Amino acid sequence: MTRRTFHREPEAVRQNDLIAATLDSVAELGLAGATVREVANRAGVTPGLIRRYFDNKERLVAAAYRTFIADLIETAAAGCGDGPAHRRLAGLIRASVTPPVADGRTLSIWAAFIGTVNSDPVMAEAHREGYQAFRDLIEHLVGECLRERGTDASQQLIRRHAIVLNALLDGLWIEISMGGDDFSSVDVVRIALDSTATLLGIDPAEFRE
Amino acid sequence: MTRRTFHREPEAVRQNDLIAATLDSVAELGLAGATVREVANRAGVTPGLIRRYFDNKERLVAAAYRTFIADLIETAAAGCGDGPAHRRLAGLIRASVTPPVADGRTLSIWAAFIGTVNSDPVMAEAHREGYQAFRDLIEHLVGECLRERGTDASQQLIRRHAIVLNALLDGLWIEISMGGDDFSSVDVVRIALDSTATLLGIDPAEFRE
DNA sequence: GCAGTAATTAATCAAGTGTATAATTTCAAA
DNA sequence: TTTGAAATTATACACTTGATTAATTACTGC
Numbered sequence: 001m002t003r004r005t006f007h008r009e010p011e012a013v014r015q016n017d018l019i020a021a022t023l024d025s026v027a028e029l030g031l032a033g034a035t036v037r038e039v040a041n042r043a044g045v046t047p048g049l050i051r052r053y054f055d056n057k058e059r060l061v062a063a064a065y066r067t068f069i070a071d072l073i074e075t076a077a078a079g080c081g082d083g084p085a086h087r088r089l090a091g092l093i094r095a096s097v098t099p100p101v102a103d104g105r106t107l108s109i110w111a112a113f114i115g116t117v118n119s120d121p122v123m124a125e126a127h128r129e130g131y132q133a134f135r136d137l138i139e140h141l142v143g144e145c146l147r148e149r150g151t152d153a154s155q156q157l158i159r160r161h162a163i164v165l166n167a168l169l170d171g172l173w174i175e176i177s178m179g180g181d182d183f184s185s186v187d188v189v190r191i192a193l194d195s196t197a198t199l200l201g202i203d204p205a206e207f208r209e
Numbered sequence: 210m211t212r213r214t215f216h217r218e219p220e221a222v223r224q225n226d227l228i229a230a231t232l233d234s235v236a237e238l239g240l241a242g243a244t245v246r247e248v249a250n251r252a253g254v255t256p257g258l259i260r261r262y263f264d265n266k267e268r269l270v271a272a273a274y275r276t277f278i279a280d281l282i283e284t285a286a287a288g289c290g291d292g293p294a295h296r297r298l299a300g301l302i303r304a305s306v307t308p309p310v311a312d313g314r315t316l317s318i319w320a321a322f323i324g325t326v327n328s329d330p331v332m333a334e335a336h337r338e339g340y341q342a343f344r345d346l347i348e349h350l351v352g353e354c355l356r357e358r359g360t361d362a363s364q365q366l367i368r369r370h371a372i373v374l375n376a377l378l379d380g381l382w383i384e385i386s387m388g389g390d391d392f393s394s395v396d397v398v399r400i401a402l403d404s405t406a407t408l409l410g411i412d413p414a415e416f417r418e
Numbered sequence: 419g420c421a422g423t424a425a426t427t428a429a430t431c432a433a434g435t436g437t438a439t440a441a442t443t444t445c446a447a448a
Numbered sequence: 449t450t451t452g453a454a455a456t457t458a459t460a461c462a463c464t465t466g467a468t469t470a471a472t473t474a475c476t477g478c
Contacts, residue, residue: 008444008455030328032241036436046457048438057436104327112324118317119239131389160395164404167380168373175376180340186369195373198408217425217474245466255427257468266466 006045015053015063017043022064027105031112034061062122065113069130072110076101077137085144086207090193092141096169097176097192107177138162138169145200164199168192215254224262224272226252231273236314240321243270271331274322278339281319285310286346294353295416299402301350305378306385306401316386347371347378354409373408377401 009017021042025034036057040047054060079095080088095101116123139162146153146161172192176183190208197207218226230251234243245266249256263269288304289297304310325332348371355362355370381401385392399417406416 003442003457006443006456014455028328030325033328035434037434047436048458049456051437052455108324108327111320111326115317115321115324116239116241117320118313119237119242128389131387135390160400163384163390163395164377164381164400167384168377169380170383171376171378171380172373174379175372178340180337181344181372186372191369191373195408199404212427212472215426215473223425244464246464256466257428258426260467261425 011053014043014045014049018045018050018053018060019064019067022060023068023109026064026112027108030108031061031116058120058122061116062126065123065126066130068109068113069126072101072106073130073134073137076134080141085141085148086202087209089141089145089196090207090209092137093169093192093196094189097172097188102173102176104177104179107174135162135166138166142200145202149202151201161200165196168195168199220262223252223254223258227254227259227262227269228273228276231269232277232318235273235321236317239317240270240325267329267331270325271335274332274335275339277318277322278335279342281310281315282339282343282346285343289350294350294357295411296418298350298354298405299416299418301346302378302401302405303398306381306397311382311385313386313388316383344371344375347375351409354411358411360410370409374405377404377408 018039021039022034024042025038029038036047036050039060040050050057050060054063076092076095079091081091082088100106113123114127117127118124139158142161142165143153143158146158169192172188175181176188193208194204196202197204227248230248231243233251234247238247245256245259248269249259259266259269263272285301285304288300290300291297309315322332323336326336327333348367351370351374352362352367355367378401381397384390385397402417403413405411406413
């Protein structure tokens with residue numbers, strides 16, 4: 001009986017593969033289904049190897065969460081493009097409520113991880129980082145947007161708008177990704193843009209370009 | 210060596226105790242920590258007993274989710290009180306962004322359960338029921354609110370407003386419950402009420418009474 | 419008070435978990 | 449071609465999990 005053949009991979013590649021396999025497992029089987037063996041199988045590797053790249057399973061899962069959140073925010077932020085602030089904000093909003101950001105698989109992974117934040121300090125820290133990044137991005141954009149329009153842009157007002165806008169985007173993202181409702185007849189992008197404009201006191205027609 | 214003493218309980222009481230113990234376990238230890246033994250310990254009972262009241266662990270967890278969501282919505286809806294529609298809507302909003310609805314423990318349980326919805330059909334159904342109930346409640350209140358004010362209350366407009374409002378409330382609820390940000394200096398209730406009024410085209414001063 | 423029934427406990431099982439380690443294989447350098 | 453170090457596999461272990469069953473206990477009705 002002969003051993004299975006294998007070939008070596010650079011450290012970065014193997015880590016990426018293991019993380020990707022972890023996210024796939026979580027998406028399809030839930031966090032409980034992301035066992036060491038399941039992940040190893042999906043990565044085309046034996047379970048023992050995981051321990052060479054991650055001290056333990058907890059670290060692997062935390063690493064998977066970090067890259068997941070980072071990618072998610074990066075994808076959303078990529079929708080900004082460049083141009084005047086209100087255009088960049090509109091881009092961010094559009095990206096946030098359409099695939100691949102707003103998507104069932106994405107939501108599943110997010111929810112599975114979020115569920116651990118309260119009972120797992122390592123996950124809590126990984127979460128805080130990513131959340132803060134998105135929050136800062138919105139606050140920055142809102143501030144620029146208000147200044148651009150010459151309206152009152154006090155720090156307090158910016159913060160209030162950022163809180164509300166962040167909540168609206170989170171909520172819409174969840175609603176859409178969840179897929180429970182039938183959004184086929186409504187234009188979710190337009191709803192998101194118009195609502196944002198209304199909240200910020202901008203003319204909707206202008207905001208949605 | 211003598212057995213531990215015990216006393217019998219009506220079926221409904223035992224079921225409630227087991228469900229409560231399950232929710233406590235989930236809140237403190239995450240879903241993975243809600244093992245049969247942990248739940249039994251918290252309920253002051255031996256593991257075997259669970260099977261007498263719930264066919265298997267999956268059923269227990271699903272039952273816990275159903276009562277959790279039902280209680281949550283009931284608590285939020287209780288904030289409505291009676292009176293004109295816009296007052297009831299304001300009450301619902303206030304209840305949604307303050308304890309015990311907006312609360313870390315509540316969010317932890319919610320998130321843990323949500324994370325299973327995609328990979329577990331039983332949980333998916335339990336989720337759909339509860340979510341639909343809250344969604345209908347908001348849609349109903351928004352409709353009444355618009356008609357009360359004599360403005361356009363087409364089914365389409367009501368639906369749009371309900372989508373946005375539902376998202377806003379979900380998002381605010383998550384933000385506040387998460388506890389990541391410092392909300393000590395901002396009045397979240399006022400923010401929620403003003404934003405809602407703005408979105409619905411109502412005078413904020415009047416809406417927040 | 420007594421008997422019978424149903425609730426509850428206690429003990430056990432097989433399966434699956436994360437982890438550890440020794441045996442192998444690959445690959446690059448000499 | 450050979451050698452040596454590092455990556456990978458294979459195997460095993462101790463533990464936890466959900467489930468099952470028989471023995472015991474508490475309570476109800478007589």
